[in-house]
Amino acid sequence: MLVYVSREKRPGHDHQKKAGAMNALTRASALLSNSPFILNLDCDHYINNSQALRAGICFMVGRDSDTVAFVQFPQRFEGVDPTDLYANHNRIFFDGTLRALDGMQGPIYVGTGCLFRRITVYGFDPPRINVGGPCFPRLAGLFAKTKFEKKTGWGKEIGWVYDTVTEDVVTGYRMHIKGWRSRYCSIYPHAFIGTAPINLTERLFQVLRWSTGSLEIFFSKNNPLFGSTYLHPLQRVAYINITTYPFTAIFLIFYTTVPALSFVTGHFIVQRPTTMFYVYLGIVLSTLLVIAVLEVKWAGVTVFEWFRNGQFWMTASCSAYLAAVCQVLTKVIFRRDISFKLTSKLPSGDEKKDPYADLYVVRWTPLMITPIIIIFVNIIGSAVAFAKVLDGEWTHWLKVAGGVFFNFWVLFHLYPFAKGILGKHGKTPVVVLVWWAFTFVITAVLYINIPHMHSSGGKHTTVHGHHGKKFVDAGYYNWP
Numbered sequence: 001m002l003v004y005v006s007r008e009k010r011p012g013h014d015h016q017k018k019a020g021a022m023n024a025l026t027r028a029s030a031l032l033s034n035s036p037f038i039l040n041l042d043c044d045h046y047i048n049n050s051q052a053l054r055a056g057i058c059f060m061v062g063r064d065s066d067t068v069a070f071v072q073f074p075q076r077f078e079g080v081d082p083t084d085l086y087a088n089h090n091r092i093f094f095d096g097t098l099r100a101l102d103g104m105q106g107p108i109y110v111g112t113g114c115l116f117r118r119i120t121v122y123g124f125d126p127p128r129i130n131v132g133g134p135c136f137p138r139l140a141g142l143f144a145k146t147k148f149e150k151k152t153g154w155g156k157e158i159g160w161v162y163d164t165v166t167e168d169v170v171t172g173y174r175m176h177i178k179g180w181r182s183r184y185c186s187i188y189p190h191a192f193i194g195t196a197p198i199n200l201t202e203r204l205f206q207v208l209r210w211s212t213g214s215l216e217i218f219f220s221k222n223n224p225l226f227g228s229t230y231l232h233p234l235q236r237v238a239y240i241n242i243t244t245y246p247f248t249a250i251f252l253i254f255y256t257t258v259p260a261l262s263f264v265t266g267h268f269i270v271q272r273p274t275t276m277f278y279v280y281l282g283i284v285l286s287t288l289l290v291i292a293v294l295e296v297k298w299a300g301v302t303v304f305e306w307f308r309n310g311q312f313w314m315t316a317s318c319s320a321y322l323a324a325v326c327q328v329l330t331k332v333i334f335r336r337d338i339s340f341k342l343t344s345k346l347p348s349g350d351e352k353k354d355p356y357a358d359l360y361v362v363r364w365t366p367l368m369i370t371p372i373i374i375i376f377v378n379i380i381g382s383a384v385a386f387a388k389v390l391d392g393e394w395t396h397w398l399k400v401a402g403g404v405f406f407n408f409w410v411l412f413h414l415y416p417f418a419k420g421i422l423g424k425h426g427k428t429p430v431v432v433l434v435w436w437a438f439t440f441v442i443t444a445v446l447y448i449n450i451p452h453m454h455s456s457g458g459k460h461t462t463v464h465g466h467h468g469k470k471f472v473d474a475g476y477y478n479w480p
């Protein structure tokens, strides 16, 4: 039996997008089949493996499975360019993070490719906590009409959660705090396959929506810090991470601009690195290395894919995450609502010559401002440092080289972004490098040739006003 349900959309009534659609479907299917399990797929995903359902059901009916609320499959995508310029495959997240969560209370719900136990959708507690009782949805209204939801728990205690731009994470969270578990199911051939936004603008908007949704959860009554004690302690840590990660933007923007700016101003935050500084640096770097090795090993990705994930993380963090933080703080402080747009679906019908033509479609968005600024700051910073060494103003060129390497490391991470905003021209990687080299040379030449921009010979006697007192910072400019 195949039944197509179209829920009612009434003017002046918020249809709650996907959450509204899922809740209407849940109510309608309760009358049609009331089957104990519900498979949820996005409109842009399809079933790729005929054994997928069986694999998922194994986790639902097997031994000790009565507390499993949902089985989450990884999201797989087709139509992504072979170099995966904007990390659409998101392999570290699906094959690393979700798999690792399976070792605790279970993966988070990511919106599609998910098999649910119907009774959990109705807000019931898992059997060990709730002793007995048949599970029939008292509040399940008839049909897909909006009026059936009025004065009911739909979208609050029951079903997919309303009034958020990402209903998925919070819907899964509400099940986990009741003590339900979830399981991760990854099979090959891939269970389900979907489409991903392959141009930069769409991708940034998608990440903006996800990061906004995550922060919204943090600033709501569903903050994982206050979730019930049924939440596994490490699962709570994971949820805190999932609902706060956009804040990394603030630190990242600091890290990616201040070192380069220091080359221009001559002020360095770390004046003379102490042994303790190197010890901390060593600990931090080796921790990062261990995480990297584990991620590559567990997620089974290549080192190239791993770098792609890092590159896109930096791009997203200094653009979309930053915007998400601003957006949500505005909402929390001024109570302004957040609008969002759906991820655009690939134009169907017309046979395109280049299947990845969409990759280089550039639509301007203010989200691109910060990464562009960061790119320029780092090129200009390195060029000024280079000019200072050439000019004899700075003599410790080896130390300068270390700093310039860091700036290039930042540029390396923003390379896919630069390639993306250059549009069609960016198809050849050389164009990006030529642009960067051009900016570098112009800055260095300007710096050397405009005399008032710098004082040569390394003798600095600038006087600064500081806390009302004047002091000559002698050692301050000694590095490098």
Ligand SMILES: O=c1ccn([C@@H]2O[C@H](COP(=O)(O)OP(=O)(O)O[C@H]3O[C@H](CO)[C@@H](O)[C@H](O)[C@H]3O)[C@@H](O)[C@H]2O)c(=O)[nH]1
Pocket: 016, 017, 018, 021, 022, 041, 042, 043, 044, 110, 111, 112, 165, 166, 167, 168, 206, 209, 210, 213, 341, 342, 343, 344
């Ligand atoms: O009025 C609506 C709007 C959306 N949808 C569904 O919601 C899905 C997600 O929207 P999409 O624009 O494809 O966003 P994506 O960023 O691709 O989706 C990811 O992120 C969303 C949360 O932001 C989750 O809901 C999705 O499951 C997850 O795949 C769509 O495929 C539709 O199936 C509806 O059913 N009704």
Ligand SMILES: [Mn+2]
Pocket: 042, 044, 194, 195, 343
């Ligand atoms: Mn989608």
